[in-house]
Amino acid sequence: MQALQRTRICVASAMVVILLSACSGTSNQALRDFQLQTPRPFGYVIGDTIRHRILIQIRSGMALERSSLPGQGRLNRWLQLNEVSVTEQDGSDGKKYQIDFLYQQFYAPLEVKELSIPGFMLRFQQHGQTLEQPVAPWPFTVAPLRELVVRQDQHGEYMRPDQAPTLLDDKEIVQRLLMALTVATGIAVRLAWLYGYLPGLPQRSVFKRAQRKLQNLGLQQLPQALGALHAAFNGLHGKPVFLHKLAEFYQSHPEYRSVAEELAWFFDYSNCYFFGDASTMPQENDLQKIKTLCLHCREIERGSR
């Protein structure tokens, strides 16, 4: 009878526990998710790094106690913790932590050997209450790089030689040099064209040739001087230029408007000289004005005016 009563009490207690746990739901659990993500546990050699990641989801209001994480530096004789980074994210369904560890191992085994990254206890705080979550040790195997029987060379035990420095890289300098040279060449060609130094492109040297002809002419050769300048204008325009057609000339070559007064004087003077009554004697000053006009036209031609 007593046994039956005891059984009833046990069943009732179990039902109460089941009901309570069902009512509580998962949302009130302090630690909702815990994952330790690790790489392959084999095939490591001395000096290799090993990354571990812990993903945690906890109830809002709880906080990770950072001091429960292992600190950077040497953890033991052969293990070093190079980096620890914690990323925290608050969400409606709780708080998420991502903790990344970068270990580096310096064990030199004689044969394949199992080692273990030590475990530790993560702690969380809420209103003075502490929750602990163990992080299990992580076993992995390391292998040697050298054969067991020591290899010898002429200097004794074989070791890898010094690292010779690589030759200094000149790629960037060569690139900058080529760029500067390209720009310089482009501009030089452009200027050579403007100054009439490029063969096969005479349109930029009509006043240069006229200037060269005018250079050695005296007052006695005024007709030749006038003719040379007329030829230059005609050559530039592609057809004869007259005083009454100067407007048309300016339409095709607006840059010559800056010497419009001098041009008008020149065509007027030329008309008077060739078709006038010859009552006015040519002056030395006139020839100088023609030469100056030619010089100005030359400056316009090469773009410096």
Added chain:
Amino acid sequence: MIRKLKHWLLWATLAIALLVTLTQLLQLYGLAGQNRLIGQLLAGKDVSGDDLATSAPEVRMARAVYLSQHQRYDEALATLNLLLQQSGSVAQAQTRYNLGNLYLRQAMEKAQAGNINEAMPLLGLVKQAYREALTLDSDFWDAKYNLEVAMRLLPEMDRITSGDGQDDLNQKTQLWTTLPGFPRGLP
């Protein structure tokens, strides 16, 4: 006015481009000279101190390699110590590795001569240098290999504990934290 400005701008640009060309040519010439020095040192020919005065860290590194190969360890050490100040993790790792090699050669020579007591502290420095090189570059395979050489020469062993934490704390000296061993191969 704008035409005139454009024209003189062309001349100014040409002057700048020519200036840049000239400076780059000079830099290229200087670089070729530095590379010639590196080649000379790596071929086993020393260079004068004047050439090194204004040289690049790479030339100094080549000189350190040359000095180390010619058993001029003190000069090599001084050169490498100067290079430890330079920036760049690759260069830093390389310097530490060469420093480790320098100590390792000396340690091996001393061990072969029977001076184990002098070899042991050097091997401690060797391991430290290689560890630092590997912390900077964990894919530095030559450093891994040579660290293993050093570890075989001077293995590290865990401290012997009695199982009683208080006793261990009271123990002033460590027992066999390192065990010298210079293997000569199996019979």
